Amino acid sequence: MDSVVAVEQVSKRYRDVLAVDRVSLTVAPGEIYALLGLNGEGKTTLIRMLLGLIRPTGGTVRVFGTPVSDRSHGIWSQVGYLVETPAAYPELTVRENLEAVRRLRRIGDCDVVDAAIERLGLTEYADRRARTLSLGNAQRLGLAKALLHSPRLLILDEPANGLDPAGVVEIRQLLLGLAAAGTTVFLSSHVLAEVARLATRIGIIHTGRLREEFDASELAHRVRRRLSIGARDPLAVARTLTDAGYAVHLDADDVVTEDQRAVEHPDEVAVALVAAGCPPTRLVVEREDLETYFLRTVEVDHA
Structure with missing residues (x-):
C-alpha cells in the first residue's frame, strides 16, 4: 500500500448541485495534507465521504487500501476524526466523556x-461538564x-476552530509531532498562515473541483x-525605472x-536610482503569503 488515502474521480451531487466534481488525490503515510477552499466549495463534503458518512455519486474512496463502504468496519479502529462542531455528552465532564470513548473503543x-487530558491542556477543566466549556476547550x-x-490516520475539519493564538501553536506542535511519529493527517483549515507552517502538501478545492495540488516546499516558487x-x-x-526598461506602477506612496x-537584483535598481539623483529610502522584496496566493487562485478561477 503506497497511500493511506486514495480518492479517485470522486463526485457528489445533490439534485442540481454538484458539490464535489471528479476529485482525485492521494495522501502518503506520515504526510500532513491540507485541503483549502472557501465555505461551500466541497471541503467538508469530501471529508464526510472519506469517513463514509455520505456516499459518493461516483468514483471511489480508499482508506488503507480498503474501499470505504458500509462493510469497511475494520479500518475505523485506525482512524480518528473531528468534523465540523465537536460533539460531546453535555452533562458529562471532560473526563467522563473521554472515559465513554475509551469504553466504546x-x-x-x-x-x-x-x-489525553494532559496532552490537550485540559487538566484544569477535567471535571467540568462539557456544556460549560468555551468553544476552544470544546475543540x-x-x-x-x-x-x-x-x-x-487523523481527519480534521478546521482543527484550530475557536482556539486562541497559543492554542493554535499547541495544536500545530501536536500535529507535527504526530506526523513525525508516523501518523498521517488530512485536514481542512481557514487559518492559511498556520497551514503554511504545518502542511507538507496542499490542495485547493474550488466549485467542487481540485484546482491545484502541490508540495508545501513548492510554495516559494509559486507565489508572486x-x-x-x-x-x-x-x-x-x-520615470527613471521606466526609462531603464522596468515595468512599474505606483502603490500608495511606493x-x-x-x-x-x-x-532578483534590487542592488542594480538602487545603483540606477542613486545615479539618477533619486535615491530610495526603502527597498524591499515582498513575497505573497499562502492566503494571498489562495485568494488570487480562486478569484482568477471565479472570474
Missing part, C-alpha cells in the same frame, strides 16, 4: 484518558477524543514576488515592480 489502558476535547486510540521602493520623489523614481530583473 474497547481500549484496555485506563491511563489513556489522563494522558480540545474533540481532538482528545479523536486521538484517544492512537489512530494511524515584487520589489517595493520607497522614495521622497516616487514619480522621479517611476513604486512597485514585479519585473524579475528588479526582484
Whole structure:
C-alpha cells in the first residue's frame, strides 16, 4: 500500500448541485495534507465521504487500501476524526466523556484518558461538564477524543476552530509531532498562515473541483514576488525605472515592480536610482503569503 488515502474521480451531487466534481488525490503515510477552499466549495463534503458518512455519486474512496463502504468496519479502529462542531455528552465532564470513548473503543489502558487530558491542556477543566466549556476547550476535547486510540490516520475539519493564538501553536506542535511519529493527517483549515507552517502538501478545492495540488516546499516558487521602493520623489523614481526598461506602477506612496530583473537584483535598481539623483529610502522584496496566493487562485478561477 503506497497511500493511506486514495480518492479517485470522486463526485457528489445533490439534485442540481454538484458539490464535489471528479476529485482525485492521494495522501502518503506520515504526510500532513491540507485541503483549502472557501465555505461551500466541497471541503467538508469530501471529508464526510472519506469517513463514509455520505456516499459518493461516483468514483471511489480508499482508506488503507480498503474501499470505504458500509462493510469497511475494520479500518475505523485506525482512524480518528473531528468534523465540523465537536460533539460531546453535555452533562458529562471532560473526563467522563473521554472515559465513554475509551469504553466504546474497547481500549484496555485506563491511563489513556489522563494522558489525553494532559496532552490537550485540559487538566484544569477535567471535571467540568462539557456544556460549560468555551468553544476552544470544546475543540480540545474533540481532538482528545479523536486521538484517544492512537489512530494511524487523523481527519480534521478546521482543527484550530475557536482556539486562541497559543492554542493554535499547541495544536500545530501536536500535529507535527504526530506526523513525525508516523501518523498521517488530512485536514481542512481557514487559518492559511498556520497551514503554511504545518502542511507538507496542499490542495485547493474550488466549485467542487481540485484546482491545484502541490508540495508545501513548492510554495516559494509559486507565489508572486515584487520589489517595493520607497522614495521622497516616487514619480522621479517611476520615470527613471521606466526609462531603464522596468515595468512599474505606483502603490500608495511606493513604486512597485514585479519585473524579475528588479526582484532578483534590487542592488542594480538602487545603483540606477542613486545615479539618477533619486535615491530610495526603502527597498524591499515582498513575497505573497499562502492566503494571498489562495485568494488570487480562486478569484482568477471565479472570474
